[in-house]
Amino acid sequence: MIILGIETSCDETAAAVVEDGRHIMSNVVASQVNEHSVYGGIVPEIASRRHVENISQVTEAAITDAGITLSQADAVAVTYTPGLIGALLTGVGFAKGLAYSSKKPLVPVHHLRGHIASLYLGYPSLTPPFICFVVSGGHSHLVEVKSHTEFKVLGRAVDDAAGEAFDKTARALGLGYPGGPAIESAAKTGNRENYSLPVPHTENPLDVSFSGLKTSVISIINRAAANGTELSKSDIAAAFQHRVVEMLADRLIFVAKERGLPAALCGGVAANTALRDRAEQLAEDNNVKLYLSGRGLCGDNAAMIASAGYYELIAGNTAELTLNAYASRDIETG
Ligand code: KG4
Ligand code: ZN
Numbered sequence: 001m002i003i004l005g006i007e008t009s010c011d012e013t014a015a016a017v018v019e020d021g022r023h024i025m026s027n028v029v030a031s032q033v034n035e036h037s038v039y040g041g042i043v044p045e046i047a048s049r050r051h052v053e054n055i056s057q058v059t060e061a062a063i064t065d066a067g068i069t070l071s072q073a074d075a076v077a078v079t080y081t082p083g084l085i086g087a088l089l090t091g092v093g094f095a096k097g098l099a100y101s102s103k104k105p106l107v108p109v110h111h112l113r114g115h116i117a118s119l120y121l122g123y124p125s126l127t128p129p130f131i132c133f134v135v136s137g138g139h140s141h142l143v144e145v146k147s148h149t150e151f152k153v154l155g156r157a158v159d160d161a162a163g164e165a166f167d168k169t170a171r172a173l174g175l176g177y178p179g180g181p182a183i184e185s186a187a188k189t190g191n192r193e194n195y196s197l198p199v200p201h202t203e204n205p206l207d208v209s210f211s212g213l214k215t216s217v218i219s220i221i222n223r224a225a226a227n228g229t230e231l232s233k234s235d236i237a238a239a240f241q242h243r244v245v246e247m248l249a250d251r252l253i254f255v256a257k258e259r260g261l262p263a264a265l266c267g268g269v270a271a272n273t274a275l276r277d278r279a280e281q282l283a284e285d286n287n288v289k290l291y292l293s294g295r296g297l298c299g300d301n302a303a304m305i306a307s308a309g310y311y312e313l314i315a316g317n318t319a320e321l322t323l324n325a326y327a328s329r330d331i332e333t334g
Contacts, residue, residue, distance in 0.1 A: 004073040005306025008091030009083025009111045011036055011047050013054040014302035017066035021310035022124050026065035027303040030054045037177045048086035055094045070102050077107040077309020079114060081326040088325035096321050105318045107309040112331045115266045116145055117308035118297040126291055131256040133248055136267035137163035140208050141331060142251060148311035151331050154255060155206025162244060162269045165210035169240050172218050173233050183237045184272055190238030197239050208247050213240055245275045253282040266293035
């Protein structure tokens with residue numbers, strides 16, 4: 001079955017064609033990141049406008065690259081939640097038009113279910129159940145993936161999401177946007193032992209909390225400014241990254257081991273090498289099988305949406321042309 005996927009929830013306009021949820025026939029992403037980086041973060045109005053400008057060409061390119069015509073697709077899958085509402089509406093409206101004109105089913109996809117499905121593209125034999133940490137710019141969800149379309153959230157970020165914490169901390173350090181890659185790169189030459197950051201605590205041991213770390217970094221910056229002392233951005237970046245990575249990797253492998261299930265990592269933050277390395281080491285030490293989203297599929301893309309869309313379609317989850325977009329909706333209800 002061939003699915004055309006469309007993704008416009010944030011700052012990437014993306015379209016892709018995927019066969020049977022596993023094989024990528026095409027994957028086109030038009031990123032707006034350079035434009036938004038000037039402002040130090042995403043400007044929703046600009047994101048919506050660029051999606052409107054790019055969506056036709058990106059979709060056309062995905063269909064052409066796949067070597068098919070729209071009539072050969074079995075369904076149109078689209079991210080309808082969560083995300084920036086104006087951005088989501090562009091993709092949803094466009095997908096509705098395509099589904100209507102080509103008389104194909106319209107499949108609504110939850111963006112985080114899409115991130116999880118990115119794993120099926122890299123590992124053809126991976127099937128649920130498994131424990132997955134979805135770590136993106138807006139969410140940090142520790143999820144029990146019960147089936148391709150059934151999810152239970154075991155823990156989540158009680159304040160800033162992991163990616164958000166990287167972005168805000170990088171901004172405080174003047175390292176630019178997006179913060180994840182900027183902190184990762186600065187941390188490479190840093191010594192984390194030179195700054196002591198607190199280990200965050202959460203009431204539910206499976207939740208995560210990052211805003212205290214960000215506040216500690218801001219305090220260090222302010223103190224150095226007040227005292228006129230030199231600040232090592234790379235040392236702070238290394239200390240911050242270590243605490244975040246520790247919290248994510250340790251919880252993931254602990255829960256997977258406890259439940260006797262494989263572990264997985266996906267979402268934009270899963271591109272972080274320190275996180276991948278620590279998770280791999282812990283998985284090996286604890287005899288847990290670990291699946292990592294391919295580096296090229298960690299960030300937002302439509303191949304993951306087409307993959308998730310395939311599983312939603314075969315589960316009978318299609319939408320009417322009255323489908324709306326939602327800024328926020330739980331992954332469990334979809
Ligand atoms: O999944 P994603 O592309 O978009 C959302 O669904 O939010 O995630 C974007 C987030 C940003 O916060 C970005 O700073 C973070 O992923 N990110 C990283 C890295 N690459 C991207 N965080 C840490 N290390 C990275 N290498
Ligand atoms: Zn995402």
